[in-house]
Amino acid sequence: MSGLDDELEPIFTRFGEATTARYTKLPEGEMLPDTAYRMVRDETMLDGNARLNLATFVGTWMDDHAQRLYADSFDKNLIDKDEYPATAAIEEYCWRILADLWNAPNPDDVIGTSTIGSSEACMLGGLALKRRWQHARRAAGLPAEKPNLIMSSAVQVCWEKFCNYFDVEMRVIPTTPEHPVFDGEGLAETVDEHTIGVVALMGVTYTGAYEPVAKIAGILDGIQATTGLDVPIHVDGASGAMIAPFLQPDLEWDFRLPRVASINTSGHKYGLVYPGVGWVVWRSTASLPEDLVFRVSYLGGEMPTFALNFSRPGAQVLLQYYRFLRLGRRGYTAIQRESQQVARYLADGVAALAPYELVTDGSDIPVFAWRLKPGHTDKWTLSHLSERLRVRGWLVPAYPLSGELADQTVMRIVCRNGLSRDLAEDLLRDIRTETALLESLPAPIPHPGLGPAFHH
Numbered sequence: 001m002s003g004l005d006d007e008l009e010p011i012f013t014r015f016g017e018a019t020t021a022r023y024t025k026l027p028e029g030e031m032l033p034d035t036a037y038r039m040v041r042d043e044t045m046l047d048g049n050a051r052l053n054l055a056t057f058v059g060t061w062m063d064d065h066a067q068r069l070y071a072d073s074f075d076k077n078l079i080d081k082d083e084y085p086a087t088a089a090i091e092e093y094c095w096r097i098l099a100d101l102w103n104a105p106n107p108d109d110v111i112g113t114s115t116i117g118s119s120e121a122c123m124l125g126g127l128a129l130k131r132r133w134q135h136a137r138r139a140a141g142l143p144a145e146k147p148n149l150i151m152s153s154a155v156q157v158c159w160e161k162f163c164n165y166f167d168v169e170m171r172v173i174p175t176t177p178e179h180p181v182f183d184g185e186g187l188a189e190t191v192d193e194h195t196i197g198v199v200a201l202m203g204v205t206y207t208g209a210y211e212p213v214a215k216i217a218g219i220l221d222g223i224q225a226t227t228g229l230d231v232p233i234h235v236d237g238a239s240g241a242m243i244a245p246f247l248q249p250d251l252e253w254d255f256r257l258p259r260v261a262s263i264n265t266s267g268h269k270y271g272l273v274y275p276g277v278g279w280v281v282w283r284s285t286a287s288l289p290e291d292l293v294f295r296v297s298y299l300g301g302e303m304p305t306f307a308l309n310f311s312r313p314g315a316q317v318l319l320q321y322y323r324f325l326r327l328g329r330r331g332y333t334a335i336q337r338e339s340q341q342v343a344r345y346l347a348d349g350v351a352a353l354a355p356y357e358l359v360t361d362g363s364d365i366p367v368f369a370w371r372l373k374p375g376h377t378d379k380w381t382l383s384h385l386s387e388r389l390r391v392r393g394w395l396v397p398a399y400p401l402s403g404e405l406a407d408q409t410v411m412r413i414v415c416r417n418g419l420s421r422d423l424a425e426d427l428l429r430d431i432r433t434e435t436a437l438l439e440s441l442p443a444p445i446p447h448p449g450l451g452p453a454f455h456h
C-alpha cells in the first residue's frame with residue numbers, strides 16, 4: 001500500500017498496476033479496491049465478447065430486472081434450506097413447472113432437483129438408473145456388477161465422464177452416413193441384462209438435431225417383448241427440453257412416453273438464465289431410489305436432497321423462477337421462435353453460398369451446422385473460415401463430427417436470445433465476405449488452420 005489518497009493516485013501507475021507480474025502467488029499486502037477491480041476487469045478484456053460467442057449454448061443476456069434480482073440474491077447458498085426456506089420452496093416450484101411442461105403423468109408423484117448444469121443433472125440421472133438396476137438385480141438374486149449404459153457416439157462429454165467416474169461401461173452406437181442421428185438402430189445387438197438404460201439426446205450438441213426418442217422407445221418395447229429386458233430411457237434435453245415444449249409441442253419425446261424415466265435440461269441454455277443452473281426431473285418418486293437421497297435440516301425438520309455439490313449459488317434458481325413468471329408459455333414460445341427464425345435465416349444464407357451444404361437447418365433446436373461440399377476446394381478449410389470470423393469478433397467453431405462421420409468437419413452456429421436480426425445480418429455479411437476472400441486465394445493456405453479448439 002502506498003498510503004496515498006485514492007483520488008490523487010494516478011491510474012495505471014498505482015501499486016499493483018505498475019508491474020507486469022501476474023499474481024500467481026498471493027500478494028503480501030493490500031491494494032486499493034479500485035485498482036484490484038481495474039486489474040481484474042482489464043485482464044478479462046482479452047476474453048471474447050459473450051454476445052458474439054456463437055459457439056456456446058449458454059445464456060449471455062438477461063434483462064435489467066434479472067440483473068437486479070441477481071444482485072439482490074448472490075449471497076444465498078442454495079443448500080442452506082433452513083436459512084432460506086423461500087428459495088428452497090422456489091427451487092421446488094421450478095422443477096414442478098418443468099415436470100408439468102414435460103407432461104409427467106402424475107404431478108403429485110414427481111421428484112426433481114436443480115443442479116449446477118446439465119452435466120451434474122446427467123450424472124444424477126445416470127446414478128438413479130444404475131442404482132435402480134442394482135436393486136432390481138439384487139432383488140432377483142442376480143449379480144449387480146458390470147452395468148452398461150447405451151448412447152450414441154454424439155453424446156456430450158458429460159456422459160463419458162459419468163461412465164468413467166461411476167464405473168459404468170459406455171456402450172457407444174456410432175453415427176454413420178446411413179444413421180447420422182442415433183435412431184435405435186443397433187440397440188437389439190447392444191442391450192443385455194446389464195444395461196441400466198439408454199440415453200437419448202434432445203438436441204445433439206454437434207448439430208442441434210433431435211434423436212427420435214419415440215422411435216428409440218418403440219425399439220426398446222420390441223426388445224422387452226422378445227427378451228423381457230425392461231430398459232428405461234434418460235432424455236438428455238440439455239438444450240431441446242426447453243425448446244420442444246414450445247416449438248414442437250406435438251412431438252412425443254418426454255414423459256408421455258412411459259419408457260422415459262428422467263429428463264435433464266440446462267436452465268442456463270434455452271432456459272434463458274445466466275450460467276450455473278440445470279435441472280433433472282424423474283417421472284415418479286419410484287424412479288429415484290430412496291437410498292440416493294440425503295436429508296438436510298429444513299425448518300426444524302428435514303428436506304431430501306440429491307446432488308453432487310453441497311454449497312451452490314441460490315441466485316440462479318431465483319433467476320429461473322423469474323424467467324418462468326416473466327415469460328410464461330407465451331413468452332418462451334415467442335423467444336424460442338424468434339431464435340429459430342434467426343437460425344433459419346442464417347442457415348438459408350449460408351446454404352446459398354456455393355462452397356457450403358447444410359448438415360442441419362435449425363428446424364429442431366435453433367442451431368445449425370454446415371460443411372464444405374465434398375471436393376469443393378483444397379485451398380482452405382472451415383478452420384480457416386473460423387479463424388477469419390474470429391478476427392472480426394465472431395466465435396464460430398469448426399470441429400469434426402463423431403463416430404464414423406469423424407472425417408467430416410462442420411461449423412455450427414447456436415442462435416440464442418440476444419442474437420438479434422441486425423447482428424445476424426452482420427454475421428452473414430461477414431461470412432460472405434470472408435468466404436469470398438478464401439475463394440479468391442490463388443494457392444492453398446500453407447498451414448492447416450488452428451484446427452478444433454472447441455470441446456463438446
Ligand SMILES: Cc1ncc(COP(=O)(O)O)c(C=O)c1O
Pocket residue numbers: 057116117118119120122156158201203204205236237238239266278
Ligand atoms: C446434450 C448435452 N448434454 C449435456 C451438456 C452439458 O451441459 P452443461 O454445460 O449445462 O453442464 C451439453 C452442453 O452443451 C449438451 O449439449
